[in-house]
Amino acid sequence: MSALRLCAIIPTYNHVDALDRILAAVSAHVEAVIVTDDGSAPERAARIRAVCARHGNVEYQRHAFNGGKGFAVLCGLARAHERGFTHALQVDADGQHDLSSVGAMIAMAERNPDAIVTGAPEFDASVPSHRRFWRGFTTFWVRINTLSTAIRDAMCGFRIYPVPRTLEIARQSVRGRRMDFDVEILVKAHWAGIAMAPVPVRVTYPAENFSNFQLVHDNVLLSLMQTRLFFGMLPRIPTLLFRRRPRIRQSDDEPTKWADMRERGAYWGLRVLAGVYRIFGRTLCLGAMAPVILYFFATGHEQRKASQDYLRHLWQSGLLPEKPTLWMSFRHFMSFGAAALDKLAAWTGDITEAQVLGNAPQLLHEVEASGRGAFVITAHLGSPEVIRAVAVLGDRVPINVLMHIEHAQMFNRLIREFSPGSPVRAFPVTKIGVDTAMLLSEAIARGEWVVMVGDRIPVSQGGRVVNVPFLGDLAPFPQGPYVLGALLKASTYLMFCVRGKRGFDVHFSKFADPVVLPRRDRDGAIRSYAAAFAKALEARVADAPLQWFNFFSFWSGQDEQHQAPHVAQEAAE
Secondary structure, rough: OOOOOOEEEEHHHHOOOOOHHHHHHHOOOOOOOEEEEEEEEEEHHHHHHHHHHOOOOEEEEEEEOOOOHHHHHHHHHHHHEEEEEEEEEEEEOOOOEOOOHHHHHHHHHOEEEOOOOEEEEOOOOOOOHHHHHHHHHHHHHHHHHHHHOOOOOOOOOOEEEEHHHHHHHHHHOOOOOOOHHHHHHHHHHOOOOOEEEEEEEEEEEOOOOOOOOOOHHHHHHHHHHHHHHHHHHHHHHHHHHHHHHHHHOOOOOOOOEEEEEOOOOHHHHHHHHHHHHHHHHHHHHHHHHHHHHHHHHHOOHHHHHHHHHHHHHHHHHHOOOOOOOHHHHHHHHHHHHHHHHHHHHHHHOOOHHEEEOOOHHHHHHHHHHHHOOOOEEOOEEEEHHHHHHHHHHOOOOOOOEEOOHHHHHHHHHHHHOOOOOOEEEEEOOOOOOOOHHHHHHHHHHHHEEEEEEEOOOOOOOOOOOOEEEEOOOOEEEEEEHHHHHHOOOOOOOEEEEEOOOOEEEEEEEEEEEOOOOOOOHHHHHHHHHHHHHHHHHHHHHHHHHHHEEOOOOOOOOOOOOOOOOOOOOHHHH
């Protein structure tokens, strides 16, 4: 049972075939289920009543007329409020949603009791093409009318409402009572400052199923509703743009980790950015990005605070000539946007050999001559993606870039689209065990590179860190790169890349040959390697202070003593 006072609401209009299965699945998670029969035909109503009677915690209420889906949901919410429930799980009665996601949705609601938990549909091949089109069209207008991507899918009827707050908003301002209700209530809730907490849910469209959605009538209702919302959004633009974005707790560990700060609209944004970049070039594209970057600067409270904290450390360390200001922080964000364009240039092959400066070529030839691959530790400094260009300038050395699994999926998708012949591929590293280390060792034996960042704390709750000096203060650095380096038993290099006036200054240097972690002082060796990396990073940051992009609270006092091992220690020893 949930710690919340949770019930379920199932609105139905002639849907009965999947109802028994839905009630059995949902009843195991909630205290009570309220089925609202919104004027079904007499024969269907009798069957619905009979199914409800077979389940002891189900309350059946019937309307004499069909008031619409929104009307049925509101009646269910009102009844839930009368019975003292704080939260209500809305489930459609057509059986399209995978109810194995109920547990994940309830867990999300328990972590975020003030939020609306929304299903984020993952459709299979059964979805009709016209449904996919209209959902995409609706999502486009919802993003305009909220100036946000927080609402993943406003039409998914699988969600958890905080009952009193939802009823208050609905009674004050929601006009929709039919299929338009699902969309309008989420937009109005977003305007009211309620956070949206999406949870993935698989959705199928069974061939024998039918829909109450009327293609012409309901799309007209939705269009009129979106028009009203658009004119309601206009006077709210300053509030929507500059208010602090509500935080969503994705897991039970706090504070929010960097992996949970999703890059809003990342794939869609990079697609659009690539189109503008290819047509107009870098300078005009960066100008077009400025309003977008200003929006994220204004709304990204945590990232802006982290930028200011970083700049303050730079100034206190003597690496900035003047005390940082808000304008300097915005320039930091703009530098991040410029680095995003350099990513596109690297992925699309627009970086030439003449633009790659520094000491990289000589050492690269030495690595190639050895016949083995290399383990490369880099950082979120400048444009490490230029390593892709470095790889293809020579003999197209295959490169395995280790990153968080969700980011890896997007990265691989972008690589396939922008540069299908690229030798770069992302390797997911939510956890690295002995099996993963063996695969990477085989890659190095084939002459491939393995690349990992050394300046971002691990994404998993069990990730282990070590506190070493960085910019005048102790900061947590991951132990993973050095444990993995010991597992791989390969020559280890550092690579930093910053954008200069004439091109990209690539600093490529031997770090260890290989990393060695002795049994007697394993922790001391890791600390020594991490301190050496931090010192090297600090030297490069001094050359390009606005090109280090770690937009999370870096000096947060992580407790290294209470972290579990992230990479298999036994193999390392």
